[in-house]
Amino acid sequence: xxxxxxxxxxxxxxxxxxxxxxxFFTSMAGVSGAFLLLPFQMSFLGYTNPxxxxxxxxxxxxxxxxxxxxxWREGRMVWPLTWMVIAGTLPGVFIGALVRVTYLPxxxxxKLFVAAVLLYIGLKMVRDVQGxxxxxNGKSSGEKRFxxxxxxxxxxxxxxxxxxxxxxxxxxxxxxxFTFYDEAFDVSFWGIFLLSFVVGIIGGIYxxxxxxxxxxxxxxxxxxxxxxxxxxxxxxxxxxxxxxxxFYQAMAPFYPHLxxxxxxxxxxxxxLGGMAGMYLGARSQKFMPARAIKGMLAAIMLLTAAKYILExxxx
Numbered sequence: 089x090x091x092x093x094x095x096x097x098x099x100x101x102x103x104x105x106x107x108x109x110x111x112f113f114t115s116m117a118g119v120s121g122a123f124l125l126l127p128f129q130m131s132f133l134g135y136t137n138p139x140x141x142x143x144x145x146x147x148x149x150x151x152x153x154x155x156x157x158x159x160w161r162e163g164r165m166v167w168p169l170t171w172m173v174i175a176g177t178l179p180g181v182f183i184g185a186l187v188r189v190t191y192l193p194x195x196x197x198x199k200l201f202v203a204a205v206l207l208y209i210g211l212k213m214v215r216d217v218q219g220x221x222x223x224x225n226g227k228s229s230g231e232k233r234f235x236x237x238x239x240x241x242x243x244x245x246x247x248x249x250x251x252x253x254x255x256x257x258x259x260x261x262x263x264x265x266f267t268f269y270d271e272a273f274d275v276s277f278w279g280i281f282l283l284s285f286v287v288g289i290i291g292g293i294y295x296x297x298x299x300x301x302x303x304x305x306x307x308x309x310x311x312x313x314x315x316x317x318x319x320x321x322x323x324x325x326x327x328x329x330x331x332x333x334x335f336y337q338a339m340a341p342f343y344p345h346l347x348x349x350x351x352x353x354x355x356x357x358x359x360l361g362g363m364a365g366m367y368l369g370a371r372s373q374k375f376m377p378a379r380a381i382k383g384m385l386a387a388i389m390l391l392t393a394a395k396y397i398l399e400x401x402x403x
Contacts, residue, residue: 093351094135094143103354104361107147111365115155116373117314117385118303118321120148120366122329123392125358135354142336142350143358148329150359152322155366159319162374166266166316168259172277173302173324176284177291181331184292202290203396209304210389216308217382254316268313275310284324291328292335299325304385314381318373322366 090097106128107121114121122144129135129143159165257265257272265274287301303321306312333350340349373381 091351091354093137093139093347093349094129094133094354095137095347096133096135098133100357103357104364107151107358107361108365111151111155111362112369112372113384114388115322115366115369116318116376116381117299117388118318119299119385119388120152120322120325121362122148122325123388127395135351137347139336139347139350142333142348143352143355145329145332145336146350146352146355147358147362148325149333150356151362151366152326152329154363155322155370156319156326158367158370159322162370163253164316165319165323166254166256166264168256168264168266169275169280169317170320170323172264172280173284173320174327176281177288177324177328178331180285180288180290181292181328182335184289185332185335187289187293197400199396200400203393203400206301206389206393206396209301209308210386210393213304213308213382213386213389217379217386268316271313273312275312279310287324288328291325292332304389307382307385314378314385315374318370 089100107125110121110124114124125147126140126144129140135143156165253269255267257267259265260277262277263274264277264280265272267273283305284302290301299321302324303317306317306321307314337349
């Protein structure tokens, strides 16, 4: 089938299949997988028009709600944390888009800086996962208790409704506190907000959702359990993508000689595959060891950093 906006011809089954496979694994770590679909579209499908970024964000809009819904069903959405991410991300993405158009027509140097940050966090996460404590290193007591409950529920034939792992204890303009089974967590409101704001700016500049940055920050620097950060990270990516698509669509009339608006049909096809992949990924996450999810997230960050560094030196 020919996609006129993208200017490519591809079989209808390829986009949803690729998106399904990618999203199934990345959604477990709170990452939509759009950062992997972008090089696939450009390198394998030959979709190099500027609208490829907007099309990628259409994928996020269609695919992410299924993953968020699944995390919500299982009681693993810390909604105050989610609202903090959204509150910081939304203004950040519009500022990032403005910075991109006005001040960074060629943001290669800033991209190198982002790569350095991702590289540092990725290596720190690898070191934490492969530390001296053996197989349980990097796993909090709440994560251990959660895995025990999952195994017990499976043996008894229980469903996710039989155990709700998260309980918010306090939430104000200074601190957010919640418990994850036997473990209590307390984080700074403004720390989460400022991180989300910065990630929103980066997302606005580069058209990435930001989950690959937010999720590892939550885990590595704020010490939050991997099983509850994925939903909030995906929700932040969803909001960033909605804002990004609106921006690209609004800018399209001002650039009639360029393909700026998304290829909606192609984005929806990717999104349908991603919808199924994210739902099943979110459902399967609780059966995955925390170490495996953290290792996968570290690999995602290191690959993204390597990609940015290669782009910097090859351009």
